[in-house]
Amino acid sequence: MTTKPKIIVLDDDPTGSQTVHSCLLLTRWDVETLRVGLADESPIFFVLTNTRALSPEEATIVTREACQNLKQAIALESIQDFLIVSRSDSTLRGHYPVETDAIAEELGPFDAHFLVPAFFEGGRFTRDSVHYLVVNGVPTPVHETEFAHDSVFAYHHSYLPDYVEEKTQGRITADQVERFLTADIQAGVRDRLLQLNHNQCGVVDAENQADLNHFAADILAVAAEGKRFLFRSAASLLTALAALPPQPTAPEDMAQYARDGKPGAVIVGSHVKKTTEQLERLLQEPGVVGVEVTVARLKDGDAGSRAALLDETLQAVREAHDAGKTPVVYTSRQELTFEDVQVRLDFGTAVSALLMDVVRGLPREIGFLISKGGITSNDVLSTGLNLPTARLLGQVLAGCSMVCTPANHPLFPNLPVVLFPGNVGDADGLATVYRRLNKPS
Structure with missing residues (x-):
């Protein structure tokens, strides 16, 4: 039986832990504090970088520093298998691709990075690569909500390949983005995951937790074969990756x-x-x-x-x-x-x-x-x-x-x-x- 990888979450505010329990949140990322997180018995821990409150330049510096210290802490704790998640907002506000670029440079190379913004508890899901927010019971494309007009993180697209092209300023074009649709995920995507390389960008549909559980199972299986993936996600993917039992206290x-x-x-x-x-x-x-x-x-x-x-x-x-x-x-x-x-x-x-x-x-x-x-x-x-x-x-x-x-x-x-x-x-x-x-x- 393969051991499950340690899930290391760099969280741009402290709310990404909103679907898990019984794990550590770290507000510092010096090597010794990171070692505490790596040694903890929970399969997942969070490093609260708070980068959403920073400028893009400051967010890059903080992310690089956290990753450089992580590299040392991982070596000192002899951690062999780990997954890195850049956890951010389920309404698409945040420093993308600034943070995933910095992580890839410090901890890469990665075969792919995936955008998985679904957060079901908050009424956010992705269908046909379009990300929705349920507003007063009505599924609404996120670019039509107040969050798309954020004074720092404004954007114009709910169709995620177009969002990627907008945020990367054309470095990754919409037609270069791999789309993982609900039907694909339910049928199984291991073969497709094995084909990814050179930090290919993928966007992932998710209409309910079962979709992400399927996707996570395929990710973990392929990662066990040596593929390296990076995630830019909201909280619901973490539930699937960590696979924790129900929380102890209702x-x-x-x-x-x-x-x-x-x-x-x-x-x-x-x-x-x-x-x-x-x-x-x-x-x-x-x-x-x-x-x-x-x-x-x-x-x-x-x-x-x-x-x-x-x-x-x-x-x-x-x-x-x-x-x-x-x-x-x-x-x-x-x-x-x-x-x-x-x-x-x-x-x-x-x-x-x-x-x-x-x-x-x-x-x-x-x-x-x-x-x-x-x-x-x-x-x-x-x-x-x-x-x-x-x-x-x-x-x-x-x-x-x-x-x-x-x-x-x-x-x-x-x-x-x-x-x-x-x-x-x-x-x-x-x-x-x-x-x-x-x-x-």
């Missing part, structure tokens, strides 16, 4: 991890439409208090204004907590305009830095923490809580991971932390997670 029972039945805290950084809708529902729940952070006050970069904003926010948080309520700290919802993409990214960094100061200033005895937004969640783990590694407990809602801080954490030992992506869940999603964790002991 989502409805996750309240058992909340500390002493105490009220928690919620941090909302994401500002996509879905998050705003979920936030409005959450603020109607009994036991919560909204704390709005007017981020426009950070725009002029004035240190005094920032300090005042932080003090006001923490004062409101403390008052809510003292009253036995859960404070919901959220960034103001109006869309600000910026002169260019870099200024917008820099402002996002400043907003996140303020929110992380809020996280560090939270009352020590909170029962749980919910972080809303991919980049926000990454910063909560790596900066706000300063965790080099965190153990994933599982999902508290489809697509929403929960981790736990270690028992020796200096501020918040054994604190359950929910990583809630901005674009996941129905209108009641945030309220549902709050209710699941806010059960008095």
